[in-house]
């Protein structure tokens with residue numbers, strides 16, 4: 001009976017410790033608008049609400065599976081997409097042409113987290129799903145930090161970026177990304193930016209969904225050590241019982 005009680009206590013505490021060490025504990029969502037591309041509620045919204053298309057002509061639309069230029073329903077499900085998603089494929093929206101490069105951005109106000117950011121101990125990660133059906137079409141996702149709430153002025157620090165390159169011929173392949181790290185002191189906004197580039201062909205075949213962002217205090221080494229010692233103490237206790 002005593003053994004059973006202690007074992008249960010040990011297991012539940014271990015689960016809690018594991019959660020503390022792996023999750024951005026005590027984090028908060030940042031105010032990404034329309035990160036799931038459901039806000040407009042229609043196909044072919046260009047640009048999707050909350051996002052700005054800086055391309056020389058329209059290069060980003062909301063999309064649905066099984067359209068010309070887009071991935072199939074099965075591939076969309078496999079990629080983790082649901083409902084509408086972001087597409088770069090012009091034929092899915094009936095556009096006759098599109099430039100070989102595109103850029104979509106959104107600036108997120110981080111001033112609600114300003115006090116914590118200026119402690120120098122905040123980390124920010126943006127997660128999203130993407131897929132591609134053409135190795136000619138590549139991209140870069142980047143985060144840039146600014147001292148203004150609207151993203152104007154000089155960038156603070158170097159930001160973070162991720163190359164988007166499926167490198168798998170014309171097969172549809174999908175990925176989950178988590179991009180980010182330490183937020184520079186003084187930051188009051190972050191820009192999410194997708195740059196696309198097409199080496200060949202007349203259509204860009206990249207698709208995105210489920211942008212979320214989380215800001216959290218970086219666990220201090222001292223507290224990690226304490227949590228580790230706590231776990232060791234419990235293991236020792238368990239062995240003694």
Ligand SMILES: [Ca+2]
Nearest residue numbers: 036082083084
């Ligand atoms: Ca969606």
Ligand SMILES: [Ca+2]
Nearest residue numbers: 043044092093
């Ligand atoms: Ca469409």
Ligand SMILES: [Ca+2]
Nearest residue numbers: 134201203205
């Ligand atoms: Ca293409």
